[in-house]
Amino acid sequence: MALENTQVCLAAYPRGAATSDNFVLRQEPVPEIASGEVLVRNIYLSCDPYMRGRMSGGVGYAAGFSLGEPIPARVVGQIVQSRNPAFSEGDFVWDFLRWENFTRLKDVRALRKIDPTLGPISHAISVLGMPGRTAEVGMIDIAQVKAGETVFVSAATGAVGSVAGQLAKAAGARVIGSAGTDDKVRHCLENLRYDAVFNYRSEPPARALDRLCPEGIDVYFDNVGGETLDAVLARIKPFARIPVCGMISQYDGGGYPLRNAGNVVGKRAMMRGFIIYDHMQDFDTYPTRMAARMRRGEVRYFDDIVDDIENTPAALIGMLRGDNVGKRLVRISDDPTR
Numbered sequence: 001m002a003l004e005n006t007q008v009c010l011a012a013y014p015r016g017a018a019t020s021d022n023f024v025l026r027q028e029p030v031p032e033i034a035s036g037e038v039l040v041r042n043i044y045l046s047c048d049p050y051m052r053g054r055m056s057g058g059v060g061y062a063a064g065f066s067l068g069e070p071i072p073a074r075v076v077g078q079i080v081q082s083r084n085p086a087f088s089e090g091d092f093v094w095d096f097l098r099w100e101n102f103t104r105l106k107d108v109r110a111l112r113k114i115d116p117t118l119g120p121i122s123h124a125i126s127v128l129g130m131p132g133r134t135a136e137v138g139m140i141d142i143a144q145v146k147a148g149e150t151v152f153v154s155a156a157t158g159a160v161g162s163v164a165g166q167l168a169k170a171a172g173a174r175v176i177g178s179a180g181t182d183d184k185v186r187h188c189l190e191n192l193r194y195d196a197v198f199n200y201r202s203e204p205p206a207r208a209l210d211r212l213c214p215e216g217i218d219v220y221f222d223n224v225g226g227e228t229l230d231a232v233l234a235r236i237k238p239f240a241r242i243p244v245c246g247m248i249s250q251y252d253g254g255g256y257p258l259r260n261a262g263n264v265v266g267k268r269a270m271m272r273g274f275i276i277y278d279h280m281q282d283f284d285t286y287p288t289r290m291a292a293r294m295r296r297g298e299v300r301y302f303d304d305i306v307d308d309i310e311n312t313p314a315a316l317i318g319m320l321r322g323d324n325v326g327k328r329l330v331r332i333s334d335d336p337t338r
């Protein structure tokens with residue numbers, strides 16, 4: 001194959017916020033495959049907040065990315081060559097691959113075929129994949145949200161938050177959200193079924209929560225940590241549940257003192273951090289379950305798609321700053337299903 005394979009590699013570990021200088025593009029020949037292997041033409045590359053944590057030499061809950069290597073990421077693609085009987089040319093697949101145009105896969109055990117009848121193939125790494133399942137684990141399995149409860153979701157329009165809020169609404173809860181722009185606030189109210197939403201950049205979370213849930217909070221789905229989490233801790237009801245999904249406000253460093261953490265004791269609240277990797281048992285049954293919710297109109301979903309592999313670093317940096325509405329993906333080649 002006489003094509004080039006563009007790869008997006010990590011050039012340097014960021015100090016503070018990631019910048020374009022932390023990435024470099026590299027051209028390689030498209031790899032040849034051997035017996036048992038497949039070649040995937042990558043179509044959608046995922047940009048996720050956890051990537052900021054892995055852009056470091058240290059080891060968090062996952063190992064840091066290697067300098068000079070293509071960034072590992074969830075990818076949706078299509079098999080263009082197969083020397084493995086389990087996969088045929090033309091199959092749509094997803095797996096943990098790399099930010100590059102073509103991936104030679106020697107070990108296909110984790111490669112999953114996508115059922116295109118469930119929705120757009122990009123959904124395999126958004127609402128029907130990791131971010132959607134993360135919302136389900138936090139809101140249903142951990143928080144066990146119930147009808148009549150008051151639920152608050154931060155990063156309410158995002159890949160995870162938008163699903164978490166709608167799952168709570170479908171369970172019969174009153175759902176409050178926070179987001180970083182007035183357009184996002186409108187999007188939550190008009191498209192995502194939130195009952196009330198505030199812009200945390202123009203109104204301090206403590207004041208907004210007093211205004212929107214004066215009776216207190218039963219469930220807080222935490223995506224951001226920091227000032228928002230502290231404001232919630234001061235306003236939880238007895239036996240509140242706080243699934244701690246992420247703390248994106250803290251990923252560039254800093255640290256925010258939680259003055260109200262003692263309230264967890266007095267209110268007999270449950271605060272539980274979780275990582276999706278520990279909840280993969282029924283991942284294969286999840287897409288059908290969520291697709292059924294979407295057909296019933298319980299969950300609407302928005303992929304936020306940026307085009308061209310050269311724009312991948314900017315797409316990630318922008319998402320970390322908040323310029324995405326829904327799941328941030330980069331489309332790097334033609335999606336024949338759209």
Ligand SMILES: NC(=O)c1ccc[n+]([C@@H]2O[C@H](COP(=O)([O-])OP(=O)(O)OC[C@H]3O[C@@H](n4cnc5c(N)ncnc54)[C@H](OP(=O)(O)O)[C@@H]3O)[C@@H](O)[C@H]2O)c1
Pocket residue numbers: 048049050130131134155156157158159160161178179180181184223224244245246247248249250274275276277319320321322323324325326327328
């Ligand atoms: N535990 C797990 O296994 C797991 C799995 C997936 C994701 N997560 C976590 O879930 C959270 C959401 O991830 P996602 O993939 O759905 O991303 P996302 O919400 O689609 O995108 C990130 C959003 O974070 C918000 N944000 C950025 N800086 C912020 C700040 N300083 N304060 C408050 N909000 C800020 C921005 O929205 P605004 O414009 O609204 O600020 C931005 O759009 C992240 O914390 C992520 O690490 C955890």
